[in-house]
Structures are given as C-alpha cells and as structure tokens.
Amino acid sequence: MQYFTHTLSNGLRMIHLPSDSPVSYCGFAINAGARDEEQDEFGLAHFVEHMLFKGTIKRKARHILNRMENVGGELNAYTTKEDTFVYSIFMEEHYERAFELLADLVFYSQFPRQEIEKEVDVILDEINSYKDSPSELIFDEFENLLFNGHALGHNILGDEESLLRFTSESGRSFIKRHYAPSNMAFFSMGRTNPSKIIRLADKWTGGIDRPVSVNERKAPLLTLPRHKRIKKDTHQAHILTGSRSYSMYDSKRIPLFLLNNLLGGPGMNSRLNLVLREKHGLAYNVESSTTTYADTGLTTIYCGTDPKNTEKVIGLIHKELKKTGRERLTSSQLATAKKQLTGQLGVSSDHKESLFLGLGKSFLHYNHYDTLPEIFGKIEKVSATDVMEVANEVFPPDKLSSLIYE
Numbered sequence: 001m002q003y004f005t006h007t008l009s010n011g012l013r014m015i016h017l018p019s020d021s022p023v024s025y026c027g028f029a030i031n032a033g034a035r036d037e038e039q040d041e042f043g044l045a046h047f048v049e050h051m052l053f054k055g056t057i058k059r060k061a062r063h064i065l066n067r068m069e070n071v072g073g074e075l076n077a078y079t080t081k082e083d084t085f086v087y088s089i090f091m092e093e094h095y096e097r098a099f100e101l102l103a104d105l106v107f108y109s110q111f112p113r114q115e116i117e118k119e120v121d122v123i124l125d126e127i128n129s130y131k132d133s134p135s136e137l138i139f140d141e142f143e144n145l146l147f148n149g150h151a152l153g154h155n156i157l158g159d160e161e162s163l164l165r166f167t168s169e170s171g172r173s174f175i176k177r178h179y180a181p182s183n184m185a186f187f188s189m190g191r192t193n194p195s196k197i198i199r200l201a202d203k204w205t206g207g208i209d210r211p212v213s214v215n216e217r218k219a220p221l222l223t224l225p226r227h228k229r230i231k232k233d234t235h236q237a238h239i240l241t242g243s244r245s246y247s248m249y250d251s252k253r254i255p256l257f258l259l260n261n262l263l264g265g266p267g268m269n270s271r272l273n274l275v276l277r278e279k280h281g282l283a284y285n286v287e288s289s290t291t292t293y294a295d296t297g298l299t300t301i302y303c304g305t306d307p308k309n310t311e312k313v314i315g316l317i318h319k320e321l322k323k324t325g326r327e328r329l330t331s332s333q334l335a336t337a338k339k340q341l342t343g344q345l346g347v348s349s350d351h352k353e354s355l356f357l358g359l360g361k362s363f364l365h366y367n368h369y370d371t372l373p374e375i376f377g378k379i380e381k382v383s384a385t386d387v388m389e390v391a392n393e394v395f396p397p398d399k400l401s402s403l404i405y406e
Helices: 044-054 061-069 092-108 113-131 134-147 168-178 194-205 253-264 271-279 307-326 331-349 352-366 372-380 384-394
Strands: 004-007 013-018 023-030 074-079 084-091 184-190 227-230 237-244 286-292 297-305 401-405
Touching: 004 194, 013 194, 013 352, 023 092, 023 352, 044 061, 044 074, 044 084, 044 092, 044 113, 044 168, 061 074, 061 092, 084 092, 084 352, 092 184, 092 194, 113 134, 134 237, 134 297, 134 401, 184 194, 184 352, 237 307, 253 271, 253 286, 253 297, 253 307, 253 331, 253 372, 253 384, 271 286, 271 297, 271 307, 297 307, 307 384, 331 352, 331 372, 331 384
Parallel strands: 013 184, 227 401
Antiparallel strands: 004 013, 023 084, 023 184, 074 084, 237 297, 237 401, 286 297
C-alpha cells in the first residue's frame, strides 16, 4: 500500500492512504490525553472530547449533529491516556464537508456554558454505568495500583468532584495548551486525490498557527509489586495480574505482542485458555493484553472464576508463566505462533475503520505507517530467544502485581 504524506507550514502532519472504496475516512489525531491533565483536571481530556460537539464559533450543537448525519455520514471521537481522536466516515463526495467540520470542531470549539451541565450529567451516568461492570472497572483500578498514583493510572472519565469544577475556560485552556497543529496529525483514507486534500488542509487549517505547550510528561517511577483484594458484591471473583512492560518505541514490544497472543490472545487455543478453561473448567473467559505508552507499558492477564477457585487459578497462571520463561519454543511452535498472529492482523485489517484508526495512531507517534508486509517482516524476525527473554523480564511471578475483586 503506497501512502502519501505532507506537512503544512504550521506543522500539521498529514497522511493519506488510497482506497478504491466509495466510502472515505478522515480525522485528527491529537497527542493529548488523560495523562496530560493537571492535578485538579482529572477527566478534562475526555470532557473536552465530549464538548467539541456542543458548539463552535459558527455552529450550535444541533448543526454539528446534522452536518454529517444529513448525508448519511458518521462523526466519532474517543480519548485514551495519551491521545484524542476526532474523525468522520462518509461517502467520498462529501470529503470537503467532513474536513471543514472536523477542523471547526478541533480548532474553534467554544464550550458553551449552557451545554456543560448537561454533558457533565451524561459523563456521570457513563461513570456510574462503568462502575456496574467489575470486569471493566478492574482494569482502571489495576493501572492506578501499578502506576501508584501517576497520571497514567487515573481513570480517563475522571470523577464527580473534578467534573463539577469544569467551566468553559477549563475546556478552552486545555485546547490552547494541546490542540496545536504541530501536536497532531491529520489522517485520511479513500479515493480522494492527495493534491485535493492538501488544498483543503491549506484552506481550512493553513492559517492556524498556535504554539503548543512544552510536553511535560514524566515517566512513572518504578515500584515494587503490589497486591490488593477488594470485596465486591459479585457472584464471580475477578482476577487481574500483570506488570510494567515496554514502551511503544521499544523493539522488545514485538516479541511481547507475539508472547501475549500465545498466552492469552483471542484464539481459543491460547495457552491460558487451554489450561484454565479446557483442561480444568475453571473459567469462561481468560485473556492477556498489552498496552504501550510513550515511556512505559503494561501487560495484564485477566480471568473471572468462582471465588472458591481463586487461589487455584492464580497458581495455574503462575505455573504457565514460569513455563514460558523456562521452556524455549521449538521452531515449529514459533512458526505456528507467528502464523496465527499475522493471520489475526490480516483479518483485522479487513475492518476498514480499524485500519484507518491504526493509520492515524501510527503516523501520530512514529511519523510513519507500517504496512502489513512490514509488520509481518518484524514479526518474522522474532526468535525463540527473544520470546524467552521477554517472558523472563515481564512475567516472573515475583514481579507481578495483582488486584482481585472477591
């Protein structure tokens, strides 16, 4: 896949991936998320994302809502610990309509006072709904345990106390600090000619030249493993264990992705699923996941089980983790693991929206987009020694932290 890149004079980086589909995608990826909030701003990045749709200098909320909906398009956004994405999906003939609207939202939102109270109520409902789902809530609580109060551990949604403090000025201040062209990337996919996209970018964003605040992100300090049990009124025990791992710029993340998939990826033949579900019948769901940040990362194993089986499940997880660090993969096992991972990546890339969002995230952080053959090439270079090394660095049981709802 040949993609096109361009950088405007104001620092806005652009990437376009051609596609024959009549459906187009475009959006802004902003290098700002929950970890960029000040001490009294917990939840502000996510609040800003919500409020982008509530009014700009020239549009009210209802006009924003109808702008793409009236032509059958979609308008979406989401916030992570380090990024905010605002994007649209639409028929190709409406490309300029989408570009202009997105630029209006990202650069000219006004955070109207009359909309703030309503949106705070919406987010509070979102928080309460989240608290009703222990299998989701445990991940946020675990990150706070693992990062020991660092900004990376804070819940993206914030809390009621901080949300009720937010004003129009709070939103505009966050935008001013972080929503600068040089701190974001515009990403696009479809059959629109790249030269037209550049013209549109010059037309709708070329005159915007904001400085960006100095990025003061600080890496979390290393901490000793921590263990916590919390009483919850649930019929299942929820178990989450894991440790710090590699940043998005560490080459060891590639063998970790392979090992993570082998241990508890989406395949029913993952090692932990075979041990805990198929062999012992102790769990309906077990999964391993790894997340990379700019300066650190984490890898976790989650499982839900009957409370009486908690210790047995933990023991079996530890046993399997020790095995991965002690027993070298055979050439056949390694080849099979690589084939499974590359196959999963190939299948997931057929989902156009996922492919598009991966394009934006990759270009935002690496200033480059890895095509599938390039990704497959990196996976193919992973050796059995690499896998063992990663297993011994990330998964030794005495290094793992744990959080249990029981």
